[in-house]
Amino acid sequence: MAMSKVGRMKLGSQGMEVSSQGLGCMSMSAFYGPPKPEPDMIALIHHAIQSGVTFLDTSDFYGPHTNELLLGKALKGEVREKVELATKFGARAREGKFEICGDPAYVREACEGSLKRLDIDSIDLYYQHRIDTRLPIEVTMGELKKLVEEGKIKYIGLSEASAATIRRAHAVHPITAVQLEWSLWSRDVEEEIIPTCRELGIGIVAYSPLGRGFFSSGTKIAENFTKEDYRQYMPRFQPENMQQxxxxxxxxxxxxxxxxxxxxxxxxxxxHHQGNDVCPIPGTTKIENFNENIGALSVKLTPEELTEIESLADIVKGDRSGKEPTWKESDTPPLSSWKTAN
Structure with missing residues (x-):
């Protein structure tokens, strides 16, 4: 199949425009095995941009920090003007433990750190990576709103947020995009989260759209997991679930x-057939896989074919993630509780 032309789309209703498919950069530096050679990854990023995939996704948690530093190097000079760059804050490792933080002082510190590592003046889309359920979402959003007013970030996003949290956040400052895990074997977001985003005019960014690589090679993928690959601990990749x-x-x-x-x-x-407000961001570390991924834009599916494909999701076995908190637990306390406590 010939390489497809990558179109453009509006992400949300605040004016942001991105490529109709993005590039998740996490696996270049972290979580899916050891970090990949920097020159190869920079070449891949440049190839993506030349192919029309200009919406790049990273986080300060990937590495930590090394993925942002990689993108900073890849986007030096005029390349920066050609891309829409998304990064995230709020997830961090402290003393060997995973922690989520949405405290205003930390939000600002994290943003300054990302700007420095990426070597840019402004972040196009800044997500709260995970929701801090210890404090009201309005408190975190208040600081993000200030960062927009100061020009340090252009648009605000949330990742793995509940419908109630999305509504409350959007009331403080318009949310441009919600990032969530959505694929043929992760469809629970369709019940409440997707309709909420559509009602509020919020763009939908689908991460792990290939089921963390499962839809590229099925159970064979597990044969190549290295000791640094955290997918080996995920329920769906366990031997007892893999057969089904x-x-x-x-x-x-x-x-x-x-x-x-x-x-x-x-x-x-x-x-891509779920709506023109959906932008999948498949990640890869290989140019040939990248080319294959953008080939998806040429595949046209009939309503009957979509129904046939969708019937498969009912038989998936195993949770989509391990102990990591997901949107189901991401409601935050009311604002009144924070005012009382502070």
């Missing part, structure tokens, strides 16, 4: 063969 999940992959593969595309392309095409 392989059935999903085989059915996707069967449909893909009929469509003359790859299973990855079919899984991504399904997301």
């Amino acid at each position: 999940n392989q059935t999903i992959f085989e059915k996707v593969n069967e449909l893909a063969t009929k469509k003359r595309c790859t299973p990855s392309q079919l899984a991504l095409a399904w997301l």
Whole structure:
């Protein structure tokens, strides 16, 4: 399949425009095995931009910090003007433990750190990576609003937030995008989160749209996990669940063969057909996989094919993540409680 032309889309209703598919950069530096060679990753980022994929996604938690530093190097000079750069704050490792923080002073400190590492004057889209359920969302949003007013960030996003939290945050300052895990085997967000975003005019950014790589090769993916790859601890990749999940992959593969595309392309095409407010951000560390991913933009699916594909999600086995908090637990205390306490 020839490489597709990557179009543009409006993300949310605040004026942000991005490429219709983005590039998740996390796996270049962290979590899916050891960090990849810097020159290769910079070459991949430049190839993505030249191909029209200009919406790049990182976080201060990836590494930590090393992924932002990589992007800072890749986007030196005129390249910066060609991209829409998203990064995140709020998740950090302290004394070996995972911690979520939305405290105003920390928000500002994290933003300054990201600006420095990325070597930029302003962050295009700044997400709260995970919601701090210890304090009201209005408190965190108040600081983010100040950062917008100071020109340090252009647009605000939330990641893994509940519908109630999204509404409360949006009332303080308009949210441009909500990032969430959405794929053929992670569809629980369709019940409440997606409709809330659509009602409020918030863009939807789908991370792990290939099921953390599952829809590229099925159970075979687990054979290549290194000791640094945290997917080996995720419930869906456990041997007791993998056998049933392989059935999903085989059915996707069967449909893909009929469509003359790859299973990855079919899984991504399904997301592209969910609406023009959805931007998937598949990650990769290989140029050939990147080229395959943008090929998904050429795959057209009929309503019957979409129904057939969607019937597969019912048989997935295992939770989508381990102990990490998700949007189901991400409601925050009322603002009154914070005012009383402070």
